[in-house]
Amino acid sequence: MRTVDMRKDGLDALKAHEGEEMEVTGCLGERYIGCGMKSGILHVEGTPGNALGSYLDGGTIYVDGNAQDATADTMNSGLVAIRGSAGDALAYGMRGGRVYVLGDAGYRAGVHMKAYEDRKSTLVIGGRTGSFLGEYLAGGIIIVLGLGDEQRDITGYFCGNGMYAGTIYLRTERTPLNLSDKLVRRNVDEEEKERILKPIIEDFASVFSLSADRCMSGSFIAIEADESKSYSQLYAAV
């Protein structure tokens, strides 16, 4: 496997060898790693900078530690897997592919994620998230597992505000703090758990070598838009 040292080689080396499997070492805040990458696999060590894997278009990025802000921004397809935590604005406007974070995510994870044709964006957070999770969600699936935090709120305030499609699944029985009245919370039954959640969570668990059973244990709730409360009724045409 090729090794690219960010301190010496920089982004150009990554671009030059796109498509290969590479070890990316010595990261300390370098932005745009894996930006727009169509194929290949990066194993990232250290602390990569903002906009990691933005516009990712089919490649795979594994991050050993934490990622900073705006990771997987406007991602189209591929996989970003972060063993540590992610900063703010994770997976903003993501249209397809998978983003897995074993630790926590910051504020505004999964804002305006979408689904389009055969692309369906999937975001799984192993830990907890900050406020505004899945704001404006327009499609796709967000799953927050809250591993090790079973007795606490696993999302912040204003979870799912303004979402109009897609689903947020939370491994908890607690309704998120100050949930908008334009959203509905429902309990997830066994059938849905098996059909929707199991394949995704098994994949997540295998990426991080976890027990899928542990990730699936306990009950899940789902947050979705209340279709009877669309925003169009706010307006009166002049």
Add this chain to the structure above:
Amino acid sequence: MKREGEVRISSGCAISGIFCRDGRRIDGEAIRRSIAVMHNRSNGLGGGFAGYGIYPQYKDFYALHVLYDSQSAREEAERFLDRRFDIINLSKIPVRQTPKISDAPLIWRYFVTPLPHMLQDSQLDEDEYTSRTTIAINDTIPGAYVVSCGKDMGVFKAVGYPEDVADFYRLEEYEGYAWTAHGRYPTNTPGWWAGSHPFSLLDLSVVHNGEISSYDANRRSVEMHGYSCNLLTDTEVIAYILDYLTRKQGLTMKESSEVIAAPFWTTIASKDEEERKRLSYLRKMFSSFLITGPFSILVGFSGGMMALNDRLKLRSLVAAEKGRTVYFSSEEAAIRCIEPEPDRIWAPRGGEAVIVTLDGRKDGQTI
């Protein structure tokens, strides 16, 4: 083109801070390396640092760092100072010539104490006396600008990238228990040294990332209380608000954070009764000082530091701990570069202040 202060200039930024709770004093090299990692969050039009505990030999005297455009401004300001203070020591601040920092003003440092009879006649305490004198110099003496006036602390700032500013001021020669740093990305300024961050009054200093939308409401309110916002920057108004709330109203730093980044009413409603009453009171009582729009700030004060995000957390802020040392920064990388293996690293929530103080002092205590 108008100079900063004549026109309001918005800017983006990077911030970083180090605080040694055990009082250990470290030189300015670490903070320089930290802020340098975030080079591309600045655009070379402003950088600066605040160090605390850097003047132990003069710790009972106010340390004035002053920028002068001309010798005549210096002479006028020194005459002004001489009538009001006993000047214990004065000197040029030592700098290193570097091609990356140009157009330097005259940079002087004074260690002073109020003249006893003048202080007595003024019927003010010595902090108020000193802050009024400072504000008067900035207001009335053209070409003179006091960038800091606290005890056992100082602000070093310039037009340039922050790492170059550190080289210029020979920051590695100072040792302090706390450091903050700022790299600036102003949108349309020719660059003025006084306009860089940190902004400081007495021992309080502020570095700030973001642009607040409540600016003029806050400015016009704080100016009611004797402050004069010459720079028209967010940082200046935030520093004055915090000085007003802590020093003049007697709020703690934590309470002050609950004023400027007040929780939403819906959040307040979810608290228990006593907390609900307390937070409602602060919001109603000081509604003019609610700050909206994006900000992350580091506030240095004597013996402590506060990190605070706006209540929506519209700017990034990361905190970390290693032993008794605490780090704050806009980006995790800026902490990892000086402390690769922190014991704990986390992102403080929006509106939730992280306040650290020297061991032996109570957290959140007004200093």
Add this chain to the structure above:
Amino acid sequence: MDRRYRIRKDDGCISCMRCARECSFGAIEAGEDRTLILHHDKCVDCQRCVSFCPTGAIFITEDGNRFRGNGVFGESDMKEIFLQARTGGVLLSSMGAPGRNVPIYFDRMLLNASQVTNPSIDPLREPMETAVFLGQRPERIERDGSGRLVDNLPPHLELRTPIMFSAMSYGAISLNVHKALAAAAEKLGTYWNTGEGGLHESLYPYKRSTIVQVASGRFGVHATYLNTAAAIEIKIGQGAKPGIGGHLTGKKIIGDVSRTRMVPEGLDAISPAPHHDIYSIEDLAQLVMSIKETTDGRKPVIVKVAAVHNIAPIASGIARSGADIISIDGFRGGTGAAPKRIRDNVGIPIELAIAAVDQRLREERIRDRVSVIASGGIRNSSDVVKAIALGADAVSIGTAALCALGCHICASCHTGRCAWGLATQDPELTKRLDPEEGAARLGNLVKAWTSEIKEIMGGMGINSIEALRGNRRALKGVDLNAKELEILGIGYAGE
């Protein structure tokens, strides 16, 4: 014959006589054989007939006849001279000062928005706070023995949106209008104001949403009245007639109006020009304190004044009188009846008044001690935003609220023949307003304005209304001279 309007109808008329039944001014009468008799001179252009014509056949036009042009004496000047020559009377008018010969400054100020350097906010999805608290604030905090903060705030009014309903008295308007205002205020989490005609007993249940007024006539003022309210307003003056008292004719003092005002039936209700117990500012402090004494200090006291030339020092004096809230009514404020010369020539526009008062109170370092309400010509949500950015805490709307209930601003309130059943006590007319439907319409209006205010704030990246108050960088002027910009405290667009 007064030729102001012509009543027209086209072939669509089915002779149903609805227009004749709706017309309360005697301009359209049903003749024999389902013919219409038109008295053009009696038409006030209230649009009631037009609104109710089932086939859209009737319409009102301006009279085509014109007086000879003269650059100085206009047609209305001449008509007023003719009228006064004939009658020897003071011209009486109603609603607010019309026309644009005095600039509407709201229309010459433009609002800001965020681009790049800070984010705008989507108000539909992100939190956006419009709650306002009105009242005094002490100068300093206090702590108890254990260092905890003590709540030393005097009582405050809590508004969920910064829009209140202006004072309009029972007598000037009907009980059904009061009912609609009270119910709407309660639902919206804001306040309505009784005006100076007392509070009808049937409205006592709305006490938490009611502001009761104490004016110079002291009609219907008693201890129960003062305590059946969230706040008490001392009315010194109003924008439409600063320095002028009121006169409700005995003809209107009938039934419940008489009982509520506590004035015998048929006797005129005169509001003296000043309060004869207030000849100076220290007397105002005495009245403020006597009201507080009667209400055990549990309710904020508002002092309402008209925007006159020295409004800034007046406001400063009120702020120091013990009052909690200052309400300022501008030049264009409405009225049920006022001498026309006063209405159209006395006072200053609310925009300039608010800017001057806010600045003066700041210079005296007492702006945060009191709250300020602006009124007088607030037409829409952007006017509200501009008033707050100039320095108001909240606004009151009167004319706009009446429009929501049907008013078409025909300015005939003083005739007592309001065809929409608002400014009248004629039972045949007052029943035209269903209070529940009226409350729903008022609720819709304020809800829509509040949504628009949130949109505007969101665009500016401001998510709480207190960060808009006095935030004059949110405003830039166009078509204003340097002095106007200076008084408004704003820059010119592009500056």
